[in-house]
Amino acid sequence: MNGDYTDDVFIFPYDPFTKWSTPEPLMPSGAAVDYAQQAQAHLESALSTLTAITLNDWRGSAAQAAQGEQTEISAQIRQAQASAAQAVWAVSAQREAASVRMVCAAATGVY
Amino acid sequence: MVMTPDQDQGADSVNAFVDPRLSERLVVTSASTAVDTDQLVAAAVSAADVVAALTQAGVALSSALWNTNVHRKLAPEATATAVMAIQTVCDLVTSVKTRVQQWLDGLSYAALVYAGAEGDARAFNRVWQLTGSGANSIGGGAWEGPGAAAGSWWNTGMLSIHSKAHDVVNTVETLGMLGGGGFLAPPILLNRASRVGSVGLPLALEFTGQKASDAGLLFRAQIDINKASEMFVLKRLLVARPLGIGPEGAQTWWGTSDFGTAPAALEVSWLTDMGLAPLKGSSGAISVVGTVPSDSLSTKTGKPVGWIHTDNRVGSEAQKFSDQAGAAPPRPPQMTATPVTASALLSRIGRLDSTPDHGQFEILRHQTGQKTSWSVVVRGTQVWGTGQRNPQDMLTNIQGVAGAPSDQTAGIKEAMKTVGIKPGDTVEITGHSQGGIVAGQLASDQEIQQKYRVVSVLTAGAPTGNAYVPASTHMLNLESSRDIVPALDGTANLDLGNSATVHFDGGMVKTVAQENSGAGGHDLSGYTALMQWMEQHSAESTQEVTQWSRHRVEQLGLGAETTTTSYLFNTARLGVD
Numbered sequence A: 001m002n003g004d005y006t007d008d009v010f011i012f013p014y015d016p017f018t019k020w021s022t023p024e025p026l027m028p029s030g031a032a033v034d035y036a037q038q039a040q041a042h043l044e045s046a047l048s049t050l051t052a053i054t055l056n057d058w059r060g061s062a063a064q065a066a067q068g069e070q071t072e073i074s075a076q077i078r079q080a081q082a083s084a085a086q087a088v089w090a091v092s093a094q095r096e097a098a099s100v101r102m103v104c105a106a107a108t109g110v111y
Numbered sequence B: 001m002v003m004t005p006d007q008d009q010g011a012d013s014v015n016a017f018v019d020p021r022l023s024e025r026l027v028v029t030s031a032s033t034a035v036d037t038d039q040l041v042a043a044a045v046s047a048a049d050v051v052a053a054l055t056q057a058g059v060a061l062s063s064a065l066w067n068t069n070v071h072r073k074l075a076p077e078a079t080a081t082a083v084m085a086i087q088t089v090c091d092l093v094t095s096v097k098t099r100v101q102q103w104l105d106g107l108s109y110a111a112l113v114y115a116g117a118e119g120d121a122r123a124f125n126r127v128w129q130l131t132g133s134g135a136n137s138i139g140g141g142a143w144e145g146p147g148a149a150a151g152s153w154w155n156t157g158m159l160s161i162h163s164k165a166h167d168v169v170n171t172v173e174t175l176g177m178l179g180g181g182g183f184l185a186p187p188i189l190l191n192r193a194s195r196v197g198s199v200g201l202p203l204a205l206e207f208t209g210q211k212a213s214d215a216g217l218l219f220r221a222q223i224d225i226n227k228a229s230e231m232f233v234l235k236r237l238l239v240a241r242p243l244g245i246g247p248e249g250a251q252t253w254w255g256t257s258d259f260g261t262a263p264a265a266l267e268v269s270w271l272t273d274m275g276l277a278p279l280k281g282s283s284g285a286i287s288v289v290g291t292v293p294s295d296s297l298s299t300k301t302g303k304p305v306g307w308i309h310t311d312n313r314v315g316s317e318a319q320k321f322s323d324q325a326g327a328a329p330p331r332p333p334q335m336t337a338t339p340v341t342a343s344a345l346l347s348r349i350g351r352l353d354s355t356p357d358h359g360q361f362e363i364l365r366h367q368t369g370q371k372t373s374w375s376v377v378v379r380g381t382q383v384w385g386t387g388q389r390n391p392q393d394m395l396t397n398i399q400g401v402a403g404a405p406s407d408q409t410a411g412i413k414e415a416m417k418t419v420g421i422k423p424g425d426t427v428e429i430t431g432h433s434q435g436g437i438v439a440g441q442l443a444s445d446q447e448i449q450q451k452y453r454v455v456s457v458l459t460a461g462a463p464t465g466n467a468y469v470p471a472s473t474h475m476l477n478l479e480s481s482r483d484i485v486p487a488l489d490g491t492a493n494l495d496l497g498n499s500a501t502v503h504f505d506g507g508m509v510k511t512v513a514q515e516n517s518g519a520g521g522h523d524l525s526g527y528t529a530l531m532q533w534m535e536q537h538s539a540e541s542t543q544e545v546t547q548w549s550r551h552r553v554e555q556l557g558l559g560a561e562t563t564t565t566s567y568l569f570n571t572a573r574l575g576v577d
Helices: A003-010 A024-052 A060-108 B020-025 B037-069 B076-117 B121-130 B148-174 B187-199 B230-243 B264-274 B316-325 B342-349 B394-401 B407-418 B434-444 B446-451 B485-489 B512-517 B524-536 B540-556
Strands: B016-018 B026-030 B217-223 B251-256 B286-289 B334-336 B359-368 B371-378 B426-432 B453-460 B474-480 B499-504 B509-511 B563-571
Touching (some): A024 A060, A024 B037, A024 B076, A060 B037, A060 B076, A060 B540, B020 B026, B020 B076, B026 B540, B037 B076, B037 B121, B076 B121, B342 B371, B342 B426, B342 B453, B342 B524, B371 B407, B371 B434, B394 B407, B394 B434, B407 B434, B407 B563, B426 B540, B434 B446, B434 B474, B453 B524, B453 B540, B474 B485, B474 B524, B509 B512, B512 B524, B524 B540
Parallel strands (some): B371 B426, B426 B453, B453 B474, B474 B499
Antiparallel strands (some): B016 B509, B026 B499, B217 B251, B217 B286, B359 B371, B359 B563
16 A cells, blocks of 8 residues: 555545545445446347347348348347456456455545 | 431449448338338337447446546555446447447338338337437437437438429519519418428418419318328328427318419328328328329319420321420430340430420330330429429429329320330339329329230339339339438328349449439439449348349340430420410
């Protein structure tokens, strides 16, 4: 720990010296987790909607091309979903790391 | 017979830029194409929901990114990892969203053209609204939303009509016809035109002036909104509502051909032109009633139809008509290049002459060994009035879309006899705009069907929904999504066995002639360029076009050994100054 973290006091809209014992300083990283999970849910919704689309009767080759595109788009959304899961994990890890650092900083008085 | 070589060889090549994406913006519909339009529209709506979900995911990820960065100093390594992970998802979401938008664009386009092809106004409206257009955007509103481009396909069509309307208004004013000239233009029409300015359509929905007895009544057009097709109702809603005109009720216009006393005829013409009165004889929604003379008489004068051919070869009667009309001789018959391809045939239409004094059409005689076949080539509207000397006018349009005979159809039928087409001879008919209506009418005409072997019909930019062409005639219709004229029939094209319609995005085909004419998607050159493109890019999606072309060439017997002679005919309503 060193004084490198003193910049953080300018990020929070409140006085960290009086609020450090509460979870509030970690709200932003908590929100980041929520947002990442929301993105995950939206991707799930997109995939679900896309999968439900049927193009059986659309004209011949055009329908086949559109269905092929639909399959590729589904794969791409699945890839985004997997990445979103990684992002949720990474954001949670970041929150945890920040939490540990903040507790340490409060204990040592060094931000 | 005097034969002179044609100066230009007929098969004009259109100078056009064709967007490579045209193949994605082209749909051929026919009876052999089974499409569940409802499903397609639902797919387009769902695809829009996918775009919306991905947009929300993107917003959430942006927020996550911002909030993660807050603790970059507190936990730099973990923050860097998290930011990188979020950024990866953002990139993927952006990429997939772009792809879904393009997919949606294609689905929307297909849904629009299929719904339009089926005359299914409600389905059309759903996609139209979905793509960000909406009723209030008619005539120049802002286009927003993911599918804004789809809306502009139709907006462009409206605006091209709007431009044309302005031209006519300007012509009326230029000729001094307003108030003190040869005829009194409908004041409502001009007031509307000036009031709505550059963002609306000059409509004339009220008629408060003349009585039928003021002049010889030739027709009465009555619109019963309750019986009108859904497409008609939609157009009325979309176009009339922004101007504060209610969609309900029935309206009647009394029409005469006399400009001096009855502006109603012109009003009906305008309404037809605007798509507000897509006359449909078969639906009962709009009927043309009153004194509609037989096809042997002029609807203007009650006299025999004046068709003129100044070549002595075709008979003294023709010469007599010519003398009476005082028209300049078109030219003697000429050898010309054989239009083996359909695009070459279409390109001939634009070279036909037209003046306020007369219209013109062409008949081609093809000789291949012992086989003789014929092409009848008909141009579109050339005069925006009704009942004047040139029968290629709005009166012919009204009659044509209503399925009634016109001076133009009568003149062409007479010329087909005179030029020497024998019973049983093989014939094709082609036309652009009004010429397409006339082509469909002639091919539907029982007298023509019984007398000749009409093997093929080709129309471009024409409202042919009321053509009743038998399966023995292979009919191909070309309709640009940026051209509202083909929609003026307010109904789907009929298919009795061998009719197909090519729906395409006219914005993907740019020609120099289009820019010069200002006619936009309705210009003949765009249709000719499309035909050329399809001839050069045969694909599964245009297999009906390939089959139609093959049938045409085989039945007409066209080939390298064919010799072709061109006969021009001028048409005029005799006794009309």
